[in-house]
Amino acid sequence: MEDTTTPPPPPPQQQQPDQQAPELAGEKRKREEESPAAASGENPSMEATTQPPPPEQQRQETEPAGEKRKREEESPEAAPGDAAPASAAAAPATTGEGERHPMSKTSLCSFFRRRGGGPDGCNHGEACRYAHTEEELRPRPDGTWDPTSDRAKKLRRVSEEEGEGAAGEERRGRWGQEEVTFDESSLDKCLVGLSRHWLADRLKSFLDEQGISYAVAKKKKGMTVGFVTFETVEQLRNAVEVLKENQSGGKQIKIADANRRSHQKLHSEGPVSNNGAATENSSDAAAPADGTSGPEAAGASKRTVRDAVTPLAHMTYSDQLEHKKSSVAQLLKKLTRNAKKACPADVTLPDWISNAKQIGGLSCKLEGILESPVIDGYRNKCEFSVGHSLAGKKTVGFMLGNFREGVTAVEEPVDCPNVSAMSCKYAMIFQDFLQLSCLPAWNRVDNSGFWRQFTVREGRSPAQAVVAQDTQTQISEVMIIIQVCSTGVDEVLMKDEFAKLSKTLVQGAATCSPPLPLTTIVVQDHTGISNVAPADCPLIPLLVPEVDQSEEGAVDKTRIHDHISNLRFSLSPTAFFQVNTLAAERLYTLAGDWANLNSDTLLFDVCCGTGTIGLTLAHRVGMVVGIEMNESAVVDAQRNALINGIKNCRFVCGKVRLMYPNE
Ligand SMILES: C[S@@+](CC[C@H](N)C(=O)[O-])C[C@H]1O[C@@H](n2cnc3c(N)ncnc32)[C@H](O)[C@@H]1O
Structure with a gap:
């Protein structure tokens, strides 16, 4: 959120703390800090003289x-x-x-x-x-x-430059990636702690400079892990010894075990070509024909997709809430500390900082984490990655870990409690299609391939939306977004694949029992290398919803609808919508209660997305102004006001900071 929510500190003259015995504001603060009794009005010197x-x-x-x-x-x-x-x-x-x-x-x-x-x-x-x-x-x-x-x-500083936060360190430690096995049959290793700016050539020259012999070295920009295959155990031992003694840029580079995917293990039994790929003599049916092979950081095989996607799932729900509460408490304490540090010594600290001690250093009272009305399968949007599993199969699911740490394997969404059963069914229909597709799955190591991501967005119907238990039966509309990279792909071939895919999804949905709703299918063509597609990526509709003529302003466009607080929300493919619809309803109601709204209130819905907050609270205020930088979300917000007959809302497209340049 923008800084408009943070009130500026009042001017010092309004804060003169002690009229009878004038002292510098900073002095009083020091005194209060040193003696809580002084802050509470007691005389600290009394105690000092008596004991x-x-x-x-x-x-x-x-x-x-x-x-x-x-x-x-x-x-x-x-x-x-x-x-x-x-x-x-x-x-x-x-x-x-x-x-x-x-x-x-x-x-x-x-x-x-x-x-x-x-x-x-x-x-x-x-x-x-x-x-x-x-x-x-x-x-x-x-x-x-x-x-x-x-x-x-x-x-x-070095760690930050390398793009590695404490979380990464912790994860690496936990996965034990820095274990090295000296064994003829496992000479594929990771090099951990590399600069993420290095490419394979830089890694190779580093190894050469250090006198480290190897067969193959691979490294991709953005990763702090590289992959090296040694020819012999002696080469490996030498490398471990050399790296133990030498540092690069003040940072220790270490060797850890890497996993070859199972199809690659078979290959490695046969001859290996210069680039590390299996030669034509090997005969592994599971090997992808699209060159997407690559070793994985060893930690990947020790994790399940459930660990990666829902790391708190092993706890009871009440323990999860406690865990989240304590994480939020840490953040609030950090906020207080940092704000205090940033406050110049001659400025009186604002009350929320000076009073923080009384509530354990928190910047405000923390009431706790509210329970979600629905706990399992609640996500109305699931973004599945497309790639290869550890076993080498084209897979639609989730990555087992962090790409920067060398993990690229994608595994099926098994046992992920937050993912809806319907999304998983669609993911499996698409996965079956991929096995037959002549176009390759995305390869994160060299940013090549065609099929990149598969997203299922679900819309819940209004009457049932209040019944929290059976989430699947409430889903009445489904949007499927397939992200591809069209670079270098023949247009006719691509169109042919899209037609086959569309047919497969429609048929797959119809033959499920009960049949799955399917409202619209859209392809997003993302040719860049970043994981997140820009909002203006071209969209190609494959299946367009039938226009509901009862809906004012209806246009022939890919969209679905969801409901919050009995309002209908029209959602276009890239517009944000809270992923837990029922929890969002609860959140918005609470925000309205706390804001003490009345008919004179002018409500600014900053970063409004499709206008959900402003629209659900519009009946409690005089006027709503929503600001949002995603153009299609603004169009959605305007349309949502229209279809719900709400007249006291205006939605403006732009970056918040530019609209309030002086705030
Ligand atoms: C997490 S979503 C929240 C949307 C909405 N408030 C809701 O609860 O559904 C954040 C939204 O802020 C928008 N956004 C992010 N930075 C922005 C900025 N600087 N100016 C305007 N909008 C911004 C994004 O496009 C996105 O729609």
Whole structure:
């Protein structure tokens, strides 16, 4: 959402905190931070004179104002390890028995860092538990570095440059990709930690520079993983040794096991050509004829499609809600910390930041996660990838992992609780068609192929939409979008394939029991390499819905309808619509209740999509103005106002930031 939702901090003169004893705004803040009692109006000095302050208070009193805040902020993510440093600035580096404290010198001393040594800085000298220089700093027991250190910052920068977030690191660790097997029969390996800007040639020259011999090396831009096939175990051992000693750009490149897909294992038993593909002598019926072979990062085979698509599915629903609540809480805390950091020292913190402590550091009260009215099969839009499974079969389903980590295998949507049964049936009809198609499935390694993606969008009928249980019987309209890449494909051949596909889908839907609804089929021609197709990709209608003449403004166009709060929504292929219709209904109603709407309200529906929020709340306000940059979504929104007889809404096409340049 745009920043229009964030109120600007009030001007400092309106915030003068203490009229009787004027002080700088920043001073009061420091005082409040150091002593919660002061903030609540109590006299902190009373306690100090009657009894010795507890160690934490002693530290607060001796520590320069703002230091505590700094400490907390600078190591937020290191909560367990940081508990010791935050409360023990004066603690000795050794324990009573003379042993080194496990956290000794694992954090930089903030006194020293800010003021240097001597009486003005840290006067604990050698006895200080914190490092006084970067050189003195040691890694923490878990192998990580103090996040404020130069070393950690550099590592973070490198990691960001490589396009790898913490999530990627965690995933790689969890999948154990950095395990290497030294075995004649498994000489296909991944190189993990490469620059995503490298292409195969750069990888090859890197290997040559390092004196690493190999048979085949493959690397695609965008991936941080490359694939190398060695000829012998000795070559592999040498590579592991060399990489252990050498770093590239400060970053360790490691070797991990890779999986050859089963058809490739068969090939590798026969002769292998220069480019790593099996030679003509091999006879594997499962091998794709379109050259889409490629090894996978080893983690792929250890995951199921259920793990990849619904990683929380192993938990009970109530545990999932708790898990989400705690993720949101972490985000709200981070928001508070970052906003506090960004606030200049001479500006009084806004209430939501200064009061955050009272609610556990959150930027606002977190009520919890509302349950969805429907839990299984709720998605009204499923985007299936097209590719090859680990077994080498042309498959319509979901990728087993992250492309950047070297995973490209696509597996059938088995046991994915959020996917509707109807979408899976359509995916299987299309998958059967692919086995016979003369055009190739998409290959993510070299961005070639024709069939790229298969999307099923479902529309629910109004009367049943309120009954949450049997999701499949509520689906009355279906739109199928097939994404292809037409580059270099003969037009006549392509049209012929489209005609066959259209027939297959119509027949497949009709012969299901009960028959599946099928309203419209459209092809999206996406010739770019990015995963996300731009909104203006050409659309080719294959099956156009019959025009409902009762509908005002009806045009002969590919669209389906869904319903929220008894309003009918017309949806074009690329327009956004909340994927869980019944949950969206609940969300919008709640948003309306919280917004305290009345007939004088002018409601701005910012990033309005097809106008769902504004239109469902229109009867509770004076006027709605919706802003949306996707042109066809704006047309949908205008049409939706029309077909629902809503007259107090205007929808404007454009980027929000450009419409409010000064906000
Ligand atoms: C997640 S959808 C939400 C749509 C709608 N509010 C709803 O709940 O159905 C976000 C929408 O914002 C639009 N959008 C994203 N960035 C935008 C921007 N800078 N200006 C205008 N619209 C934008 C997208 O095209 C998309 O339709």
